[in-house]
Amino acid sequence: MFNSSVGVLRFSGILEGISYLVLLLIAMPLKYFFDFPIAVTIVGGLHGFLFVAFVILVAFVKFQKRWSILWGIWAVFLSFIPFGTFYLDKQLRTKS
Template sequence: MFKTSVGLLRFLGILEGISYLVLLLIAMPLKYFLDIPIAVTIVGGLHGFLFVAFVIMVAIVKFTKRWTVLWGIWAVFLSFIPFGTFYLDKQLKTK
């Protein structure tokens, strides 16, 4: 999986998707229902780092594979949707 840029993008996408779900489904309820804001601080920082790494990797793959700009926009758009990066991973398996 780590041998190609697409493999690394898939890995980062999965990590980014998991961190997004943890942020939405665990950390935010802890903050707003149990008044534990540190959960969002920690998970949010980790998710932010993974998101930036994912976007940079999308750009790298877009240029190295000479894929269209629309593909890059689509990949970044999917990262804003819960479970979107898992859908992107499914698409990238075929490429």
């Protein structure tokens, strides 16, 4: 998976997607239902870092592979949707 920049992007997308799901499905319920806001602080910070790294990698791969700007927009858009980066991973597996 780490053989190419696309492989690193795929791995980054998987990590970002997992952190997003943990934030939505575990940390936020802990904050709002069990009055445990530190979970969102910790997971949210980690997710923010992974999201920024993912967007930087999308831009890097987009320019390196000379893929269209619409592909880059699509990749970032999918990161806002739960399970979206897993769908992007499936697309990248066939594209790389």
